[in-house]
Amino acid sequence: MAFEHHVLLPLIIFSCIQTLHGDAVPITPWDLKRSPCREGVELKTADCDDRNLDSVPQSLPEDTEGLSIMNNILSSLLNSSFERYPLLTHLNIAGNDIRMIESRTFYPLKEMQDLNLSFNRHLVLPDTGLFRKTGLIGLNLWRSNISLFDGLVSLTTLDLSENSFDLSILRHVDAIPPWVFKPLTALQNLSLEDCQISLLHPLAFEALKSLRVLNLGGNKIKQLPTDIFKHLGQTTNIDLHNNWLANLDKNLFLNNCRLTTLLLSDNKLTRLNQSTFKLIGPSLTSVDLSRNPIDCNCELSWLLDWIGAPLVLMNKNQTICSSASLEPLREKPLFDFDSKKLCSPNIALYSLTSLATMSFVVIVVLVFHYRWQLRYKLFLLKLAAVGYNEMRDARDPNDYEFDMNIIFYDDDEEWAGERLLPTLEERLPQFQRNVFGDKDLVVGMHYLDSIDYVVSRSYKTVILLSRAAVRDRWFMLKFRTAMDHVSDTQTEFVVAVFIEDIPDDEIPFLARLYLSDGRPYLHWTEDVRGQENFFDELTKYLTINLRTNDLIPNE
Missing domain, CATH: 1.20.5 (Single alpha-helices involved in coiled-coils or other helix-helix interfaces)
Structure with missing residues (x-):
């Protein structure tokens, strides 16, 4: 790991300087008893590696700037662990058995630049600031709104690799919520490699405006949120190798215009969207797509044209086309794909x-x-x-609230009551729910609303036309209401009956329009035989409903 050497380097330099000057002093058993660490006074460093320590030494100089406690048996870090060393800039606690870190452990370290917490496989970060029971591997890692890294305002390198942050056993919990790294505005290098991470909150890295290198390799990430890298405008290196990624959103790198290295090896990528990589094309210098089941077909021709100087495809020989590729390319290196030969136009x-x-x-x-x-x-x-077949409406009178609705002018009520109604009652005894003129309208409802209500809910409506009726405005409004429902329902449920001859110059426009559309109508006659035919036709009209047909007029 690149981050591990930042702490060791000052210690190694110090040892070399001592050797060159010949002033190295052998450590005696008494020295080990007094202090378990090798101190570099001039470089202000302390090497406490491999000393079987179970806590942070408190006997070192207070001005210590570099401290390495690798490969010991530390199981916890307390709020008081580093209060003695406020000038620490490099701290390496890798390779211990840390299971709990109190919430303000690092708060005194305002000068801290490099922090290595890798290889603490049972690490449990603070929940409420209280001690957690050991053995709860990976449980409640981030379920607090208090960041462990409060106070580390100068931190530039953070290594959390090889720690188990797997929250897949929990529901409704993101592995890394957005507030975890909020204090680390100066951070430039972050490693979360091999941490068993499967979920990332879209704003997990929102605060890391200065980040240059991000390592998310070796995790279990199946899908990256579209905005996960949105705030990483300064990032040059993103490592996503060895995850479970099957696709990349076209806007994933929308704001990463300085990205130079992108590592995507050992994932499950089958198709590569040109739009995804087009956004970072000008800045990218190296990309690794090896060990992905890439589907090599003509849709991938752009990739071969895109990869070239100065862009370098890393691990070319391990970038193999999958078995789902074009037949000549199956299990062959990607660069065997000659798009001009296989995808040339016919x-x-x-x-x-x-x-x-x-x-x-x-x-x-x-x-x-x-x-x-x-x-x-x-x-x-x-x-x-x-030929032409009449189209009948499948509904019957039982589907309506009223069987028959008879509309007439007040002066025509006598004719309707003495001639029309008795005959219809005799011929159509099944019609029991009838509306006869205005007297049967719905009580308490506005007049025109009541007319509309009855017309729309009647299986059949009969309108009696006379010279007096067509001159009455209210009657013609009722006539128009019936015509409008014929147009709306596309059903010939209205029958017009002329009970007397009306001169042509007295026939209103609505009546002319009704006749011109071929709607059903009858004419009353004083001839006895004619009256018999009249009621035969009317009875037929009243027992069926035809669908309207504007192409073929009704006969």
């Missing part, structure tokens, strides 16, 4: 396609030009071949 096919397109356009133009003539001929042909 000239003959293109020629035939062009000819067919031109012919189609000509036919469409001719058909459009003569469309009315052709449609009329086809209409006549259809009538001659199949």
